[in-house]
Amino acid sequence: MISFIAGGKTKVIDLQTIENLLGESLPQEGEGYGVLSEAMRYSVLGGGKRLRAIMLIESFRLFSDDRELEKYTAHPFACAIECIHGYSLVHDDLPAMDNDEYRRGSLTTHKKFGHAMGILTGDALLNYSMEIVAKAGENLAKYKPDYYLDNMHNFISATGVLFRKAGCFGMIGGQVLDVEGFGDDRKIDTEDLSLICELKTARLFQAALCCGAILAGADETAVSLLDEIGYLMGLAFQIRDDILDVTATFSETGKDVSSDEKNNKSTFVSIYGLDFARDKVRSLYEEMTEKLNRLPGDKSEFCKLFEKLYSL
Amino acid sequence: MISFIAGGKTKVIDLQTIENLLGESLPQEGEGYGVLSEAMRYSVLGGGKRLRAIMLIESFRLFSDDRELEKYTAHPFACAIECIHGYSLVHDDLPAMDNDEYRRGSLTTHKKFGHAMGILTGDALLNYSMEIVAKAGENLAKYKPDYYLDNMHNFISATGVLFRKAGCFGMIGGQVLDVEGFGDDRKIDTEDLSLICELKTARLFQAALCCGAILAGADETAVSLLDEIGYLMGLAFQIRDDILDVTATFSETGKDVSSDEKNNKSTFVSIYGLDFARDKVRSLYEEMTEKLNRLPGDKSEFCKLFEKLYSL
Numbered sequence: 001m002i003s004f005i006a007g008g009k010t011k012v013i014d015l016q017t018i019e020n021l022l023g024e025s026l027p028q029e030g031e032g033y034g035v036l037s038e039a040m041r042y043s044v045l046g047g048g049k050r051l052r053a054i055m056l057i058e059s060f061r062l063f064s065d066d067r068e069l070e071k072y073t074a075h076p077f078a079c080a081i082e083c084i085h086g087y088s089l090v091h092d093d094l095p096a097m098d099n100d101e102y103r104r105g106s107l108t109t110h111k112k113f114g115h116a117m118g119i120l121t122g123d124a125l126l127n128y129s130m131e132i133v134a135k136a137g138e139n140l141a142k143y144k145p146d147y148y149l150d151n152m153h154n155f156i157s158a159t160g161v162l163f164r165k166a167g168c169f170g171m172i173g174g175q176v177l178d179v180e181g182f183g184d185d186r187k188i189d190t191e192d193l194s195l196i197c198e199l200k201t202a203r204l205f206q207a208a209l210c211c212g213a214i215l216a217g218a219d220e221t222a223v224s225l226l227d228e229i230g231y232l233m234g235l236a237f238q239i240r241d242d243i244l245d246v247t248a249t250f251s252e253t254g255k256d257v258s259s260d261e262k263n264n265k266s267t268f269v270s271i272y273g274l275d276f277a278r279d280k281v282r283s284l285y286e287e288m289t290e291k292l293n294r295l296p297g298d299k300s301e302f303c304k305l306f307e308k309l310y311s312l
Numbered sequence: 313m314i315s316f317i318a319g320g321k322t323k324v325i326d327l328q329t330i331e332n333l334l335g336e337s338l339p340q341e342g343e344g345y346g347v348l349s350e351a352m353r354y355s356v357l358g359g360g361k362r363l364r365a366i367m368l369i370e371s372f373r374l375f376s377d378d379r380e381l382e383k384y385t386a387h388p389f390a391c392a393i394e395c396i397h398g399y400s401l402v403h404d405d406l407p408a409m410d411n412d413e414y415r416r417g418s419l420t421t422h423k424k425f426g427h428a429m430g431i432l433t434g435d436a437l438l439n440y441s442m443e444i445v446a447k448a449g450e451n452l453a454k455y456k457p458d459y460y461l462d463n464m465h466n467f468i469s470a471t472g473v474l475f476r477k478a479g480c481f482g483m484i485g486g487q488v489l490d491v492e493g494f495g496d497d498r499k500i501d502t503e504d505l506s507l508i509c510e511l512k513t514a515r516l517f518q519a520a521l522c523c524g525a526i527l528a529g530a531d532e533t534a535v536s537l538l539d540e541i542g543y544l545m546g547l548a549f550q551i552r553d554d555i556l557d558v559t560a561t562f563s564e565t566g567k568d569v570s571s572d573e574k575n576n577k578s579t580f581v582s583i584y585g586l587d588f589a590r591d592k593v594r595s596l597y598e599e600m601t602e603k604l605n606r607l608p609g610d611k612s613e614f615c616k617l618f619e620k621l622y623s624l
Contacts (some may be wrong), residue, residue, distance in 0.1 A: 027481070033511070034485075034492045116408045119406060124480040138472050168436040169345075180346045
C-alpha cells in the first residue's frame, strides 16, 4: 500500500506552511493581466504533495538551524522549485505532449483555460521561478546585509544548480527524449527509460536536495551525497508511479488511470513486471537510507519521508 | 524607407560579436539530448537584429568603459535577453498562438522540429536564459572576486528587472491580453492595443536598457530615464512593424506578409491609418531623442540606432 504524504494522517513536514508560502509568493488573483494570475494559481495550488519543497527545506535543515536564513533563502527556493515543477506539468499535459484532461482530479490547465493559456501559464510559472529567486536575492541584500555578504556565494551557486537541473541538460532534456522516444510508437528499452526518468524526475529531486544543502552552507561532499540520494529518490518515485498507474483508481491518483497505457508508453512495470518493479523500489529505498545515514544532522524527517514514499 | 540594422551597410554595433557570443553561449550542436541543442540554436541563431542585446551593451557603455566588467556582466545578460526574446517568438508561432509557418524566411521551430519540440525548445530557451545569468554570477565570484563584492548587488538587481519585465506582469502578461483580446475576433481599441504593445514589446526593450545601465552602476534617475526611453522605443518599434506588415514583401520581412491581416488582428495601422501611424513613429522618435540627450556618456551609437530604426 502506497500512501501519499498529503493524504496521510501524519505529515512529514507542515504542508500547510508550504501551501501558505506558495499562496503568498504567487501573483494574487486579480493582479496582473487577464486570467493569467488565476491560471498560475490554479496550476500550482491545485493540490500536490510539495515533495520538492519539503525536500529542499528539510535538506537545508540538515545543515543549518538558522530559521532566519531559511526564511530568506530556502523558502523562496522551495516556492521556485514548485513553480518549475508546476510549469512542467502544465506543459506536459498539453495536446502536443501527453494530451491529458485531468490532473489531481481537476481539469488540466489548458482544458480549463484554453490551449494558448496552457502554454502561457507554463511560461509564466517558469519565468516566475526566476523572479522569486531574484527577489529573494534582492531581499537578502536589502534586509540582511550580513547574511548577504556571507551567503551570496551559496545563493548564486544554488541558483545555478536549480536551473541547470531543470534545463536542457536536465529535466527538459528528459522531456525531449520522452517525446522523441515515444513519438513513433517505438518501444524503448530499460536503459532509455532509466535515462528519461533520471532527467525528467530525478533532476528536480536532486535540485531540491542540493539547493537546500548549498543554501545552508553544506560542503561539497555532503552536496554530492545528496545528489546521489536525489537520483535514487527520483528513480524509485517514478517506478512507484508506474506501479500506481496500473494498480490505483482515478479517485486515488486524480488522473486518467493508466494514461501511460492509453498512450502506449513503455513503463518500468510494462518492462520489468509488477513484482520486479516492487523489488526495485525496495532496494532503492535501502540504498538511499544507507546514504542518508552518512549525512550529519537530524535525519528523522527524511526517514519518515522515505517510509511514506517508498514502503510497499 | 525603413532599413534593418542587420541588412544595412553600416552596423550600429558589431553584430558579429553578438552572434559569436550567442553561438558560444548556447549549447553546442550534438551536446545534450536528442535534437534539443540543434533546435535551440536554430531558434536563436537564425538571424535577427539582436536589438535587445545591442541596446543592453550600449546602455552599459553609457555608464562604464570597464570592458572586463562588461564581459562578465553585460555580455551574458545580452545573451540571456536574446534567449528570452527567442523563446517568446518560438511559442508565439505555435499553432495555438499565431500559427505561423515562417519567420525570417525560415520554417518556424515547430514546423521544422514538430509541435512538441516547439513547446520544449521555448521552455529550454527561457530556462537557459536563467542558466546563463546564474553562470555569469558564478564566474564573477570565481574569477573576479573584487568585482563580485562591488557589483553583486547590481547583478542581482538587474536579474530581478530582467525577469520581471519578461514575466507575468510584463511580456507574458501582454501575450495573455493578446490571446484574450483576439481570441473571439473582438476588435480591440487603441488603449488595449497600446497596453499589449507596452507589455509584449516595450518591456524587453526597457529590460535591455535598464539592465545594461544597472550592471554598469548607473543611478536610479538614469535607470528611470532609460525605462522611459525603452517604452518609447518599444511603442515606435511596434507601430513601425505594423506599417511594415502592410507595405513590405516576404523577401523584406521574411515572414508571412500581412500575417496580422490574415489573423484579422487589430493593428496600429488598421486603427490609425498609415499616415497617422507614420506621424506617431516620428513624434516618438523625437521624444526618445530628447530623453536620450539628458543621459551622460557618448550617445552617438544610440542616435545611430534610433535613426536606423525610426527614420521614415
